[in-house]
Amino acid sequence: MTRFLNDDFLLDTGEARRLFHEVARDLPIIDYHNHLPPAEIAEDLHWSELGTLWLGHDHYKWRVMRWAGIEERLVTGDADPRDKFDAFARAMPRMIGNPVHHWSHLELWRYFDLDGTVLSAETADRVWDVTRERLAQPDFGAQGLLTRMKVELVGTTDDPLDTLEHHAALRGAPWRVVPTFRPDPAVKIDAAGFSDWVARLEAATHPIRGFDDLVGALETRLDHFVAHGCRAADHGIDRLDAGAEVAGATLDAALDAARAGRAVAADDAASWRAALFVALGRAYARRGLVMQLHVNALRNTRTRLLDAAGRDAGADSIRDIAVAEPLNALLDRLDRTEELPRMVIYGLDPTRNPAIVTTAGNFQDGSVPGKVQAGTAWWFNDQLDGMEDQIRTLSQMGLISTFLGMLTDSRSFLSFPRHEYFRRLFCRIVGRWQVEGHVPDAPDMLDALVRDVCYRNARDWFAAPGAD
Structure with a gap:
């Protein structure tokens, strides 16, 4: 059985594996069109928890949360960030097949070194704690x-x-x-x-x-x-x-x-x-x-x-x-x-x-x-x-x-x-x-x-x- 999002994810030939690992993987990123707030970059904004950072602007995540039956208060409403995060974690198993399921795990693994952790209600506490600890570091703004x-x-x-x-x-x-x-x-x-x-x-x-x-x-x-x-x-x-x-x-x-x-x-x-x-x-x-x-x-x-x-x-x-x-x-x-x-x-x-x-x-x-x-x-x-x-x-x-x-x-x-x-x-x-x-x-x-x-x-x- 192939491990979820393993190191060779999508790379189904030796040629593809060589191209990615030796050529593409470490290339810099030119992100020539996005909607990041420049004020937040200039101020080097820091977040104390993942709920706000992850769910504050991302309408891709909002759509699938609603589709999974999450009430709006826990999506864009006035609920506590931890409650919103927990709702997203509960909904994650229902997102299989949607790119948000892949993206979210890549985000957890690449930024927070949570490789192998699959987000769910059962793992939500650990993910919350690890990401809070990382976000408290000076270089995580x-x-x-x-x-x-x-x-x-x-x-x-x-x-x-x-x-x-x-x-x-x-x-x-x-x-x-x-x-x-x-x-x-x-x-x-x-x-x-x-x-x-x-x-x-x-x-x-x-x-x-x-x-x-x-x-x-x-x-x-x-x-x-x-x-x-x-x-x-x-x-x-x-x-x-x-x-x-x-x-x-x-x-x-x-x-x-x-x-x-x-x-x-x-x-x-x-x-x-x-x-x-x-x-x-x-x-x-x-x-x-x-x-x-x-x-x-x-x-x-x-x-x-x-x-x-x-x-x-x-x-x-x-x-x-x-x-x-x-x-x-x-x-x-x-x-x-x-x-x-x-x-x-x-x-x-x-x-x-x-x-x-x-x-x-x-x-x-x-x-x-x-x-x-x-x-x-x-x-x-x-x-x-x-x-x-x-x-x-x-x-x-x-x-x-x-x-x-x-x-x-x-x-x-x-x-x-x-x-x-x-x-x-x-x-x-x-x-x-x-x-x-x-x-x-x-x-x-x-x-x-x-x-x-x-x-x-x-x-x-x-x-x-x-x-x-």
């Missing part, structure tokens, strides 16, 4: 946790109005924490809060009387981000639509209506979004930044949970709508004038992987290897089948050698073993290719492929020397 996992770069996700004071405070740290420009509030002209956010942008920059003024204000904030080491922008695009190209006067009228509290017609809102994506894409291209698109999420769908726990509490789904036509239209508008930035496209609907990969292939122009990327399997798909499907599609319809590899997309400081999870799977895939004769029996070439996908490609895009 936010910064120590990053160092322990060999993290070289953390790309946080930040509102354009953020002062970035915490990023400034971290300059000179042994790892880099860089901001990522996330201007979703400016794009969502038909959403609640748009007018208030634009007023705050105006106060921070200059008067905004029309579309061009708003773009200029966003570029002012973008330059502030670049001065603080920003290497990328990110857009959460719940629904991507092509949007007709319209005159500036139409965009100005839409802005006037939204700021006055009047409804913006659906067609005008679509045109606004399309125009702003193009304007910002051009701004990113001029500054050498990467433009990331996260598409097809259906967010905050459960009203009662939204009212009780707020946004991003784990009531989100895959949005099953087509992306190929609007995505090609957006990229073409940028490419026509040779102002297409390097781009990463993450799709939440796995059935759209071929559409995203083939769209990326349309806009390779020879200037940069993999200039337009099909991003790693995201959110509901960063499990074994989802990642393998994304890798297989990219390999057969594009070039896996230019792939940027894994990221955590996480709010948890304990999520970095997900890189190990990905690396083990990738080495299994490449090892099988080698055994089955799908690739040459050329260890140096395959070693280079693994290093590129697991580390070097992302390093070169997001953490190259002199990037900031």
Whole structure:
């Protein structure tokens, strides 16, 4: 019988074992997209117990706890952290088959040296005591946790109005924490809060009387981000639509209506979004930044949970709508004038992987290897089948050698073993290719492929020397 999460977990060939243990395992981590709070890193926040550290931000864990029958008070409510931890421990045996079961044990084993301990109601006391003892040590704060996992770069996700004071405070740290420009509030002209956010942008920059003024204000904030080491922008695009190209006067009228509290017609809102994506894409291209698109999420769908726990509490789904036509239209508008930035496209609907990969292939122009990327399997798909499907599609319809590899997309400081999870799977895939004769029996070439996908490609895009 094979031991649970043993040293050769997922590594089912000798070739895979060699690739992981000799090549991938000890590579540094470039986590170019996550949601870690930069203030907690700058302050080197320490936690006294695992309940808050583990369950305070992690909506992956919240979802499976609810599914296991745990009441909300013990998930996001006001229960004591120990009670929440005990509830999670009781539910753990029910999570078999879900990636949270693997991730949680990897987190316990890699950070707290609890190798072989399987979390359950029976082992909860021991896990609680061992982790409390470890967390009391000086090097187990936010910064120590990053160092322990060999993290070289953390790309946080930040509102354009953020002062970035915490990023400034971290300059000179042994790892880099860089901001990522996330201007979703400016794009969502038909959403609640748009007018208030634009007023705050105006106060921070200059008067905004029309579309061009708003773009200029966003570029002012973008330059502030670049001065603080920003290497990328990110857009959460719940629904991507092509949007007709319209005159500036139409965009100005839409802005006037939204700021006055009047409804913006659906067609005008679509045109606004399309125009702003193009304007910002051009701004990113001029500054050498990467433009990331996260598409097809259906967010905050459960009203009662939204009212009780707020946004991003784990009531989100895959949005099953087509992306190929609007995505090609957006990229073409940028490419026509040779102002297409390097781009990463993450799709939440796995059935759209071929559409995203083939769209990326349309806009390779020879200037940069993999200039337009099909991003790693995201959110509901960063499990074994989802990642393998994304890798297989990219390999057969594009070039896996230019792939940027894994990221955590996480709010948890304990999520970095997900890189190990990905690396083990990738080495299994490449090892099988080698055994089955799908690739040459050329260890140096395959070693280079693994290093590129697991580390070097992302390093070169997001953490190259002199990037900031």
